[in-house]
Amino acid sequence: MRHSTLFLLLFAWIGLGSLGGQDWQEFAFPTELEAINTALESRIVESGRGVALKVGEALPEFGLINQGGAVVRMSDLRGEPFILNFIFTRCQAAQMCPASTSRMAKLQREAPALGLPKLRFVTITFDPVYDTPLVLHTYARNFGIADHNFHFLTHPSQSLIDSLLFLFGILACAENGTIEHTTTTYLIDAEGRVVLKQNGLNWSAEKMIEAALRK
Numbered sequence: 001m002r003h004s005t006l007f008l009l010l011f012a013w014i015g016l017g018s019l020g021g022q023d024w025q026e027f028a029f030p031t032e033l034e035a036i037n038t039a040l041e042s043r044i045v046e047s048g049r050g051v052a053l054k055v056g057e058a059l060p061e062f063g064l065i066n067q068g069g070a071v072v073r074m075s076d077l078r079g080e081p082f083i084l085n086f087i088f089t090r091c092q093a094a095q096m097c098p099a100s101t102s103r104m105a106k107l108q109r110e111a112p113a114l115g116l117p118k119l120r121f122v123t124i125t126f127d128p129v130y131d132t133p134l135v136l137h138t139y140a141r142n143f144g145i146a147d148h149n150f151h152f153l154t155h156p157s158q159s160l161i162d163s164l165l166f167l168f169g170i171l172a173c174a175e176n177g178t179i180e181h182t183t184t185t186y187l188i189d190a191e192g193r194v195v196l197k198q199n200g201l202n203w204s205a206e207k208m209i210e211a212a213l214r215k
Contacts (some may be wrong), residue, residue, distance in 0.1 A: 033062075081120070085186070087100060090127065118149075
């Protein structure tokens, strides 16, 4: 699926529903960071699926907005490992996004006792026009997720999010009133490199913990 096609499909999906709990406001993104985001987006569009991250590769720099309305850069996350996935809050399939978020929430609670007190968590939305920071804040609260080490990330630019789907090897399209998508969950090490990729709904929290402990 070409990048432009994916954008149109996701745009059509967004048109099916109203905005989330608040309209997008003007966020004061640093000019330098917006330039970095734009350059990354252009590179991904030019490269297509060949840009998808592989084990051992480093995440490029980009910045999104978390559920508290703060800008989070990938470089801000270096220093400790983190687990990263994608969801959208309007997902109604219990075995899809809700199950993945529940697994992340359980890991957040259990990580200190498992020897990983500094493990962090990152979730990026497929559906940024609806999933504003306020919507993501409410979603996190509904799953009992604490904010101190868990970022739910979004951005007012749909095209930037679409580009990140390519970067992380995610396929998505609007179908039957929802977003049909593949699932890949990543473990990123303290240096910002991909340590482990698990495809599919039934990714193993145990494998994530084992790999993080080795790092």
